Amino acid sequence: MERRTFIQLAGATALATTLARPALAQQATVRWWYHFDNPENNPAELIAAFEAANPDIKIEAESIPWGGGADYYTRLFAAIVAGAAPDAAMVKLNNQAQLIEMGALEPIDAMVSAWDGRSDISDDIWSVNKSADGQQYYLPLQYVVLYLYYRPDLFAAAGLTPPTNHDEFLAAAKALTQGDVYGFGMRGGPGGHDNWGAFVLGGGASFEKGGMVSDAALAANRWYVGLGTEHKVIPPSAPTDGFRQIVDNFKSGRAAMAIHHVGSSNEMVAALGDNVSAVPVPRGPDGKGWTLFGDESNAVFSSSANKEAAFRWISFLSTGANNVTFNRLTGQLPVVTSGAADWDLHEARFVEASAASLPMASVPPDSPLTADFVRTVWPTNMQQALLGQITPDQMMEAIERHFHG
Amino acid sequence: MKPASARARLTITPYLFLLPALLVTAAVILLPVAQTAWMSLFDYVLFRPRNIPFLGIGNFIRAFNDPVFWVSLWNSVVWIGAVVFFQFILGLGTALLLNQSFWWRSAARALIVVPWALPSVIIGLMWTWMYDFNLGIFNDVLLRLGVIGEPIAWLARTDTTLPAVILALVWQGFPFFAVVILAGLQTVPSELLEAAEIDGARPFQRLRHVTMPAIMEVVATALLLRTIWVANSLDVILVMTGGGPGYVTHTLPLYAFLKASSAMEYGYAAALALILTALLLVVVFAYVRRAAKDLEI
């Protein structure tokens, strides 16, 4: 396409000019897009600190409505198509393959290896963020890991301990489903693949070809759908429940277990005090487990005329104390090892449960089809299965078809 | 009409008057519509800018073989029919009542427009919140009144979800009809109604034979514009259910929107939008032909 060639040309020229003279001899402006959950927070202090340290760079930060992810990415993709992409932006792995396929991202391998903050981020996090083509486009910024919230008081009353495998989970869910309390506040709406993954991917399904329709995968999914259709240990509203409903269900005592992450721990504690705790999600029959790594990174866009300045800004945000400050604004966990030690925004038991979950944390495949899987394919099929409109096996076949035709 | 044909000679003037509207509309809507229509002939996936194969009518054939298209089309028919019908009936009733005189009439007139004054995002969120299984006011009130024995998951069932969303949209839109019809009612000469009353016509007969014919044109235009608006409105559904559970609240524009924004299949989404437009055109042509004389089109 003509526009693309033009952008590439413009990008190349810009790069040549930056290389030709001492870096950033001139004032550079970096346009950076972000999304925070709490509109009271803004990154003004971080920007001021950065600009004080880098007087040659000016940061133009713009908060973009998240809109369930749809608004943020619609805006981002439109900007890319129109040649008006920001220099850098907060991005998630679900969309990485699409962005790479569009040629929108700039590999940052060289800049990362020259950056001293590199070793402060663990290799696990680096490897999760690596793209399928082996290059590094994403600079880790923050993360959450999905774990199992449970009610210690209800478990104690029923003489139960938190479940470590799927059978114990089902037994506990059955025992705790009483009156208007449901054992498990399942998330069936968009985003609920993070609940499903723990049991179905953790139970033997995989995104490889044929991985959704293997015997183990089908059995695991039948079991998971059966929590609703057969055992009725989930609230009737589960098919369309989103994060807000599962968190509210748990907070108000409607659900004895829920799968979410550290981001909701403070409001859980505010509502339930000591009567809430967390453990890693239960493991599958083979002893392996799966839980979602909720990632967030920064990336530099290939159309940027100030890539080096952009990298300086995003690497500033992923460095030591800055990364800690940043996560205080977003309520997630810092990616820097140095920041983990005295992290006190969330209560220790939830940070520990997150850390204990890291070994089995993973992300959906690095495929351009992942974003649509997460937003529409998974929820529509899961909901139909829960409502008995299709069988659990048909649901898995639909997912297999989505990824492998 | 003789004078009309005489005036037809002054051709340039009307076009000058139309020029600004035509220019702005052509630039801001027609051009993007044309681009989108052109896209419908391609397998245009947004994240594959280097590979855009020409499909011809392939996207349209795909739609006809796509079960979700048919489900969405049917939901759209139910959606448009129910929303427009109930908005109209409620709006008509409200207008007839507000046309009576009582001491707090002007307050009532101003208050009923509140739903129209709220953005769809807020409406969607508030109604979702009210329907909430756990913390929703609907379940709470119905439980307290003893109407239901246990809470209902309004937005997670195949039978209640579409009606629940329709109710939210009826609420949002009935003030539009109320205001428009109320205005129409002011024009009905009171002598006519009095004459009918003296002739022994009962209230319903007066409504049917005197009032309705007099406001028919206003009603018809409002219905037409509203049908188009409702057919394309998806923001409240999007916020409330995202089209779920399953495909229960998928309407055609919502499906097209999801195909575009989630799957990024702009070619296919454009084809779906064109089909919707074509179907609406049929409705409009039927209307325009019928109303051509009255509207002096």
Added chain:
Amino acid sequence: MIDRRSRTRRLLEVELPILLIVVFALAPYVWMVLTSIKPAADITARPLQYLPSTVTFEHYETLLARTSFAGNLLNSLIVALGAVAVGLAVSVPAAYAFSRFRFRGRRVLMTSFLVINMFPIVLLIIPLFVLMRMLGLLDTFIGVIAGHSTFAIPFAIWMLTSYMNAIPRELDEAAMIDGATRLQTIGIVIMPLVMPGIVTTGIYIFVTSWNEYLFAMMLSGQTVRTVTVALQLFIGEFSIQWGLLTAGGTLIAIPVTILFLIVQRRLVGGLTAGAVKA
């Protein structure tokens, strides 16, 4: 006796039903207002807390002091008024042409204005974004105003045409025979008579623009952010700021409702005039 009976009847047949309708129209709004003055803990409390345990205005304070909401309200006002001005400026002449001239292509053009209204706007946002970028109108008031006024043009033209048709043609013919130019005729005869219709259409454009989200989200950045976009910022990835959201929703409805109260009489009068032609 008769008087009292008819009063009771009126109460039962008119006031009671209209009271129910007003309650129906207001209940969700009232629920929102109540939520906005509850302390955060009350909002998700179970059993449901109908009335706030203590009335608090903390959400409003936060909204106005710690977020950009007040500035966004002003932006929305500028955009909506701009959209009304531009929308009317192009729709009034167009409606005049449709109403007062019989020319080739009239019927086709008038129908076309309706037809393009039928294409879902959500699918136009990327081409529109590219267009606005080419014109350099991203994140400018002109860009958002251009969009909002254009979306309202088809409806505005149809409404205004019907209002103009209501004005007897003999009036302007008489004026022109008396030697007035066409523009004078429009200024002296048409405009004053069609004013209620213009007000009505203006309100329609105002409300549409005031409530519009998608286009404003796409085309406005920090500079021109409108209230609907600002409200969306309260719905995060992992949390919903219920207090801020309901406080914002409460405030957002007030300007439009006040506008309605002010122009109510004209609005009804306006639509009446439009209906006469039928």
